[in-house]
Amino acid sequence: MNFSDLFFLYLFLPLCLIVYFISPKIKYKNTVLVVFSLIFYAWGDVKALLLIAAYALLNFSLGRLIQKNIGTKKAKLFVTLGLFADLGMLLVFKYTGFLLQNINGIFRTSINVPKFWVPLGLSFFTFRTISYLLDVYWEKIEAEKYFPDFLLFTSLFPCTVAGPIVRYSTIGAELKERTVNVDDMYVGFTRLCVGLAKKVLIADNLITIVSAYWGGGAMNVSSVDTWYAVIVYSMYVYFDFSGYSDMAIGIARILGFHFEENFNYPFMCTSIAEFWQRWHISLGSFFRDYLLYVPIFGKMRRYGGLFLVWFCTGLWHGASWNYIIWGLYFGLFILIETLLGKKRLKKIPKAVKHIYTKLVIIIGFGIFYFTDIKQLGYFFRGILFFSKAGFVGDTFPTYFVNNIFLFLIALVCCFPIVPFIQKKLESHKAAQTAVGVAWGACCIAMLIISSIFLVNATEHPFLYTNF
Amino acid sequence: MKNYKNFLKLFFVVLVAGTLITVGVYMLFAKRPTESESEKRKLTEKPKISFVSLLTGKYFSDLQAYYDDTVPGREDYKEISANMLSRMKGLPLGGLVIYNPVIIKATEEPDDPEDEGTFIPRQITTPVPFEDEDPTFKPTDVPEATDYITENPTDAPEGTQTPDPAYTEPAGTATPVPTATATLVPSPTPTKVPATPTPEKTPQQGGEPAIVEYPKDGAILYGDRGMELYGGSKNAMKRYVAALEYIKDRCPNVNVYSMTVPLSSMFYLPPSYRSNATEQLNDLNYLEGLFSSGKVKAVRVYDTLKNHVDAGENIYLRTDHHWTHLGAYYAMKKFAEDAGVPFVDISEYSEHTREGYVGSFYSYFGMKELKSKPEPFTYYISPRNVSVNYYDAHNFAKDKDASDKYDAYWLDVNTANSYSIAMGFDNFLTISNTDAGTGRRLLIIKDSFGNPTPSFLFGSFDRIVMIDPRYYTMDVYDLIQSQGITDVLGLANIFDHTSSEFVKLYEYVAQNR
Numbered sequence: 001m002n003f004s005d006l007f008f009l010y011l012f013l014p015l016c017l018i019v020y021f022i023s024p025k026i027k028y029k030n031t032v033l034v035v036f037s038l039i040f041y042a043w044g045d046v047k048a049l050l051l052i053a054a055y056a057l058l059n060f061s062l063g064r065l066i067q068k069n070i071g072t073k074k075a076k077l078f079v080t081l082g083l084f085a086d087l088g089m090l091l092v093f094k095y096t097g098f099l100l101q102n103i104n105g106i107f108r109t110s111i112n113v114p115k116f117w118v119p120l121g122l123s124f125f126t127f128r129t130i131s132y133l134l135d136v137y138w139e140k141i142e143a144e145k146y147f148p149d150f151l152l153f154t155s156l157f158p159c160t161v162a163g164p165i166v167r168y169s170t171i172g173a174e175l176k177e178r179t180v181n182v183d184d185m186y187v188g189f190t191r192l193c194v195g196l197a198k199k200v201l202i203a204d205n206l207i208t209i210v211s212a213y214w215g216g217g218a219m220n221v222s223s224v225d226t227w228y229a230v231i232v233y234s235m236y237v238y239f240d241f242s243g244y245s246d247m248a249i250g251i252a253r254i255l256g257f258h259f260e261e262n263f264n265y266p267f268m269c270t271s272i273a274e275f276w277q278r279w280h281i282s283l284g285s286f287f288r289d290y291l292l293y294v295p296i297f298g299k300m301r302r303y304g305g306l307f308l309v310w311f312c313t314g315l316w317h318g319a320s321w322n323y324i325i326w327g328l329y330f331g332l333f334i335l336i337e338t339l340l341g342k343k344r345l346k347k348i349p350k351a352v353k354h355i356y357t358k359l360v361i362i363i364g365f366g367i368f369y370f371t372d373i374k375q376l377g378y379f380f381r382g383i384l385f386f387s388k389a390g391f392v393g394d395t396f397p398t399y400f401v402n403n404i405f406l407f408l409i410a411l412v413c414c415f416p417i418v419p420f421i422q423k424k425l426e427s428h429k430a431a432q433t434a435v436g437v438a439w440g441a442c443c444i445a446m447l448i449i450s451s452i453f454l455v456n457a458t459e460h461p462f463l464y465t466n467f
Numbered sequence: 468m469k470n471y472k473n474f475l476k477l478f479f480v481v482l483v484a485g486t487l488i489t490v491g492v493y494m495l496f497a498k499r500p501t502e503s504e505s506e507k508r509k510l511t512e513k514p515k516i517s518f519v520s521l522l523t524g525k526y527f528s529d530l531q532a533y534y535d536d537t538v539p540g541r542e543d544y545k546e547i548s549a550n551m552l553s554r555m556k557g558l559p560l561g562g563l564v565i566y567n568p569v570i571i572k573a574t575e576e577p578d579d580p581e582d583e584g585t586f587i588p589r590q591i592t593t594p595v596p597f598e599d600e601d602p603t604f605k606p607t608d609v610p611e612a613t614d615y616i617t618e619n620p621t622d623a624p625e626g627t628q629t630p631d632p633a634y635t636e637p638a639g640t641a642t643p644v645p646t647a648t649a650t651l652v653p654s655p656t657p658t659k660v661p662a663t664p665t666p667e668k669t670p671q672q673g674g675e676p677a678i679v680e681y682p683k684d685g686a687i688l689y690g691d692r693g694m695e696l697y698g699g700s701k702n703a704m705k706r707y708v709a710a711l712e713y714i715k716d717r718c719p720n721v722n723v724y725s726m727t728v729p730l731s732s733m734f735y736l737p738p739s740y741r742s743n744a745t746e747q748l749n750d751l752n753y754l755e756g757l758f759s760s761g762k763v764k765a766v767r768v769y770d771t772l773k774n775h776v777d778a779g780e781n782i783y784l785r786t787d788h789h790w791t792h793l794g795a796y797y798a799m800k801k802f803a804e805d806a807g808v809p810f811v812d813i814s815e816y817s818e819h820t821r822e823g824y825v826g827s828f829y830s831y832f833g834m835k836e837l838k839s840k841p842e843p844f845t846y847y848i849s850p851r852n853v854s855v856n857y858y859d860a861h862n863f864a865k866d867k868d869a870s871d872k873y874d875a876y877w878l879d880v881n882t883a884n885s886y887s888i889a890m891g892f893d894n895f896l897t898i899s900n901t902d903a904g905t906g907r908r909l910l911i912i913k914d915s916f917g918n919p920t921p922s923f924l925f926g927s928f929d930r931i932v933m934i935d936p937r938y939y940t941m942d943v944y945d946l947i948q949s950q951g952i953t954d955v956l957g958l959a960n961i962f963d964h965t966s967s968e969f970v971k972l973y974e975y976v977a978q979n980r
Contacts, residue, residue, distance in 0.1 A: 006538060007531045010491035017484065043531070046524030186476035189483040205556065212565075212685070394742055395696075398687070401560040409555075436472065440479040447483060449551065451490070454535075455544040456552075 001043040003247040004199045006454050012040065013251070016157075020255065026177060030152050033255065040157035041120065048119035051089075052155065058085060059129040060150040066136045067143035079137040083130060090126045093118050098319030121161040123316055127286055128154060132168045134290055141169050149175045156257070158248040162241075164262040164282035171257050178256035190443045191250025197446035198243030200453050202410050206236040209403055210369075218370065218378035224392035226366075226382030228400065234365040235410045238266065241280070267414045270353040271345060272333040272360055287313060306331055306338070317368070322376055326367040333360050497539035504542065504883055511536040549835035561739060564688040565696075566832045686832050687732075687740070691840045692785045693828030694732035696740075697747040699965025704750070707970045708757040710977040711957050715762045718947055718955070726766040726802060726958045727754055728790065728916045731783035733769070733961075734776045751961055766805045766956075768798040781845070786837045787826020789886055792846050792919050799923040806954060808905055811926035816847035824885050844885040848876060851901055851925035858896040875899070876922075889919035894938045897921065898950070899931040910952045912936060912943075912976060914959035914969065928954070936972035943976050 001008050016036040023029045042049050062082040069075040091099075093116055100113045119125075132153070135141045144150040153175060159166045213221050213229035221229065245262035252259045266279035276284045287309045307328075314327020337345060345353070363383060370376040381387050400407075422439065425431040502509050514520065514529035521527075538544065553564075686695045708725075715723040729751060736744045748769070755765040772790075775797055776782045782794040790798075796813055803810035824844035829837040855875040856868055868874075877884075877891050890897055893915050901924075908930040911917050914937070921931040932950050934943075947955070963969035 001531065005531065005535060006494070007534045010487060010494050011534065014484075014487045014491045018488070042524065043527045046522070046527070182473050182476050182480065185480040185484075189480055193483065201555070205552070394740065395565055398560040398563045398739075399565045400557075402557045402564050404557040405554075406556045433471070433475070436475050440475065440482075443479070444482060444486070447486065452544050453548045453552070455538045455541050456548040 001040055003244060003251075004196060004204075004450075004454065006451065009196070009451065009454075012036075017254065030149060030175065033156065034148055034152050037152065037155040037157040037160065041155060041160055045120035047117070048122075051119055052125060053151070055086070055089065055125070055129065056151050056154040057147065058082075059133060059154070060144065060147050063133060063136045063143035063150070064145070066133065070137075070139060075137060079133050082133040086126045086130050086133075090122060092116075093122055095315075095319045124159065124161070124163045124165055125154060127165045127283075128167070131165070131286060131290060135167065135169055141172060144168070144172070144175075156252070158251040158255070158257075159259065162244050162248070163280075164245055164248060164259055165286050166259055166282070170260055174257050180254070180256040184253050184256065188250045188252075188254035190439070191246045191253065193250075193443035193447045193450075195243045195246030195248075195250060196450045198239045198246060198413070200450040200457065201446070202406070202413065203236050203239035203243055204453075204457060205406055206232050206239065206410060209399075209406075210236060212399070214369065217372075218375050218382060220389045221378075221382055221387060222389040222391060222393040222396070223382050223385040223387045225389070225396050226379065226387060228396065230362055230366045230369075230379075230383070232407065232410075233369055234362045235414060237365055237368070238263075238414060239410065265414070265416045267358065267361070268416065269357050269361075270350060271337050272330060272357060273337055275357060275361060276330065276334070283313065283316070303335065306335055310334070318371070320371045321373060322367055322371050325376075326364060329364055329367060330360075494534075494539060499537035499539055500541055501537070504881065510541075546835065546838065549833055553835055559688075561737065562690050563737065563739070564834070564836075566686045566688065566693075566828075566834060686788070686828065686834075687736075688828070688834045688836060689735065689737055691837065692731070692735055693788070693832060693834050693837060694735055695730050695788050695962065696743050697730055697732055697750075697962060699747075699750050699961065700967055701750070701753065701965075703965050703967040703970045704754045704757060706967070707957075707964050707973055708754070708763070710970065710973045711763045711955075712760070713977045714943070714955060717944055718952075721947060721952060722806065722954045723763045724766050724802065724806065724954065724956045725755075725758060725763050725964075726768055726798065726956060727751060727964045728798065728958070728960045729769050729772065730788070730960055730962060731790070734773065734783070747961060750965055754961075754964060763957075764805060766798075766802050768801050771797050771801045784824075784826055784844075784886075785842050786824065786828050786834075786840070787886060788828065788831075789826070789916060791844075792889060792922075795916070795919045796847065796923045799920050799927075802956065803924070803927050806907075806927075808907055808924075808927040809903070811849065811851060811923070813847065815850045817850075818845060818847055820845045821882055821885050823882055825883065826886065830883065844882070846876075846885065846888045846919075847922070848873070849922055849925045851903070853899050853901045853925045855890070855897055855899045857891055858898070859894060886915075887918065889922040890933065891918070893918065893935050895933070895935075896939060897931075897933045899925065899933075901925045901929055901931070903927055903929050905929060907953045908932070908951050909954045909956060910934070910943075910947060910950070911956045911958055912939075912973070913957075914963045916960045917958040920958065934976070936969070936976045939976060 001012065003009075016032070019036075020029055020032045023032050038049060038053075041052065059082060062078050062085075065078045066075045066082075069078065097113050097116050100111050103109060104111055104113070132141075136143045144153065153166075153168055153171065156166070156171075210229055210233045213225055214233075218226065242263040249259045249262070260282065262281050264278040264281065266275050269275040269278055291312060292305045292309050310327040310331025311324060312327070313330070314324040317323040317326070366379050366383065367376060370379050378387075382389075385391065422435055425435045500510060501512075511529075511533045513533050514526055516526055519525075520529070686693055688694075711723055711725055715721070729747060732740075733744050733747050733751075751769055755767055758765040772782055772794060775794075780793065781791050782797070783790050793813075800810055821844045823841045825837055825841045828834045853875050854868075875890075877888050880887050884892075890899075899921050903926050905928060907928045909921075909924065909928040909932070911920060911931065911933040913920070913933060913935060915935075917933065917935075921933055924931055930950060932946065932952065934946070946952070957964075957973070959969065
């Protein structure tokens with residue numbers, strides 16, 4: 001079940017909200033959410049339900065044991081056990097096939113590579129539980145005492161499948177007590193509408209352009225077409241993922257949970273480091289807090305940590321070399337920026353910095369797209385104007401003009417132009433009401449139009465549900 | 468002021484929540500459609516609950532598919548969204564809009580031998596029980612039936628989704644349809660290898676990996692005419708020729724012909740896109756040139772069709788990717804000349820026209836502009852007596868017996884399916900028995916462009932058998948033997964004869980132990 005399914009929007013969600021809001025106490029509300037969350041999960045992957053429940057129980061128990069033995073070697077043992085269990089699950093289900101393929105490739109062996117079933121939302125689930133165990137171990141939080149609440153933390157449906165990676169420290173208190181006021185509901189519903197529109201009206205249409213060019217591979221795509229496709233793809237990933245995050249944050253807000261932001265107009269960045277402070281913030285902050293300073297590189301800790309973070313960032317996205325290259329590619333630019341230093345970077349004109357960052361990011365998304373290394377090679381030929389298909393394809397002018405509005409709308413929405421206009425107008429008291437009403441009307445229009453589009457839509461699951 | 472703002476927020480919340488709940492209740496209780504006229508298909512059915520389906524989660528996904536596919540009023544909403552989408556996306560350039568709903572996977576470099584332009588025979592199973600087999604008909608020099616008896620039948624994969632028979636797929640979207648009655652057994656060391664299954668080597672087959680072109684874009688709308696843009700593979704062409712030549716090798720006394728039909732884009736593309744038409748013509752010439760050994764005779768219909776297009780005749784449909792029945796008539800006339808059989812002139816046919824036809828460019832490619840620009844659909848009823856047996860090529864059940872010539876046509880199909888009036892839909896295996904009295908029997912191996920063609924050959928061949936490689940999974944040599952075939956015609960549009968996906972199906976048909 002996707003957030004952008006009619007089934008979810010007009011059956012699951014209303015039913016969940018009705019039952020949730022008529023439930024009198026927080027205890028019942030939580031029970032309702034656990035039940036709906038498990039149904040939501042089972043809908044996508046019924047097989048994994050027991051596994052997820054068992055792992056939730058394991059992490060809950062380990063959390064309690066860590067708490068009980070805090071400051072002792074036992075706590076270290078339990079946290080290590082938990083990390084092994086969580087990372088082991090991730091490794092077994094997500095990376096065994098990749099590992100075996102590489103062993104076969106390197107050592108010329110012929111080990112059978114079975115097709116592994118990957119439980120839905122596994123990477124997000126694992127990272128949530130890892131952050132929980134480490135936070136308990138580092139005494140940042142107290143371990144949860146009540147299993148149903150812990151189960152709710154691990155399975156809460158707005159963030160089960162594609163994040164954000166919500167930490168216990170963010171919602172632990174709200175698991176026990178939360179209130180929902182009109183502001184929460186208003187923000188929640190507007191985020192829901194905006195996220196849906198980002199996904200259905202923009203992302204799903206952008207990806208058809210990308211597929212038209214790259215659906216059959218990158219070899220016969222001209223250089224200009226390649227540039228166009230990769231720019232469109234970059235915007236697609238942004239709208240698809242940030243749309244999902246908006247909906248997740250919005251739904252959670254309606255239910256009284258305050259998730260942290262996962263995107264903050266990433267294309268506004270003037271450095272690659274800044275890009276990662278604005279893009280998939282929950283993942284970046286996870287690696288920063290839990291991996292960057294892992295003391296395994298001795299004196300080379302600074303650079304070793306950097307390498308590890310970006311290697312893992314790439315690998316987290318998928319069991320394929322292109323993702324690892326993608327992660328290390330960003331790591332390389334961050335290293336260069338680190339070596340240059342903030343002072344030198346500040347001296348570079350802003351326009352140059354914008355061009356540099358956008359080029360790096362956009363080419364990065366090309367690496368992200370092509371899991372086949374041969375295709376990635378063709379992509380680079382295109383980008384570097386060595387495409388076999390020449391400089392520009394015959395159909396490019398027509399196709400570009402045929403999609404010009406969509407392209408421009410997407411481009412504008414990548415930047416905080418709407419909030420800027422809103423802010424400007426809201427400074428005039430007279431305009432405040434008008435802006436509020438207009439924005440509300442816009443959101444309702446986005447909901448209705450997106451729903452109509454969904455009737456005619458081919459199923460486009462959210463990209464990040466793959467991770 | 469704050470209260471006023473809060474009231475507005477509350478109003479908004481009530482409105483959105485109310486919308487979700489009201490629409491949700493409506494969708495739960497309103498009558499759901501079961502068919503889509505615009506898409507020419509039955510909509511997803513409500514799943515039946517079972518312990519297994521619940522346990523595996525299949526019930527949930529099926530229920531959701533049913534819910535999402537059968538939205539009350541879906542046809543209206545589809546039209547609204549198509550309208551909005553075309554306005555939202557951009558503008559036509561020089562009257563042109565490119566549509567690209569079909570993503571065609573390219574085989575770029577020959578990782579597997581099938582893509583190297585060579586033909587490797589494989590094993591195929593299953594005899595065909597035809598009720599009307601003619602035991603008295605014995606064409607000379609047809610190989611003995613025992614040559615075709617196969618071994619080692621195994622089970623084919625189950626649960627393969629079959630395309631809707633009421634839908635003829637646009638070019639370049641060929642889908643192999645394995646069925647429970649046939650098996651493909653890859654045979655790395657075939658016991659019998661055809662003597663000369665491959666065409667002459669070209670420079671591309673030298674050391675370098677061959678370049679395979681493929682269609683990047685789906686279709687374009689130019690004015691009120693939809694067209695598919697062409698892209699083909701030279702390797703696929705070679706494989707197609709090799710497959711037909713292999714049939715000829717197996718049945719040396721059967722005449723084998725090939726007819727490749729140009730797409731409408733060959734004739735109607737605007738000047739800015741002429742390069743695509745030129746590429747199409749070059750590839751057509753190349754393909755027809757591959758038959759230079761003379762084993763298989765290429766029937767060139769390009770010039771014939773061009774003359775009639777230039778004369779302003781309606782040879783291709785505007786709103787559909789097929790040719791008109793008139794176009795098929797002219798092509799069959801050319802074929803009859805080349806095959807040396809008599810041919811019934813169109814003046815002897817009764818001509819009928821249906822108004823309001825809108826074809827696949829609307830229903831499949833989503834060219835919403837064409838909904839308001841329907842075209843007349845003209846079809847022709849043959850003067851000859853004919854009886855036709857329609858088999859479902861998927862399960863080989865007899866679908867329809869038409870002893871009367873009017874029964875032979877599908878006159879009761881709705882307007883959107885008018886193309887299928889003559890000889891029905893893609894998935895049929897048809898056997899037409901005529902009173903032509905020429906002693907010739909024809910097998911047509913075709914894509915959807917071939918569907919109406921037998922209806923113009925009722926005066927030319929005593930029996931016309933027609934199969935579609937996308938659905939036919941039996942031994943073609945059994946069919947040739949049992950039906951006493953004297954002539955074989957491979958007929959498809961140029962997209963399919965140059966697409967490795969479709970040609971692979973031809974190979975499946977042609978392959979033998």
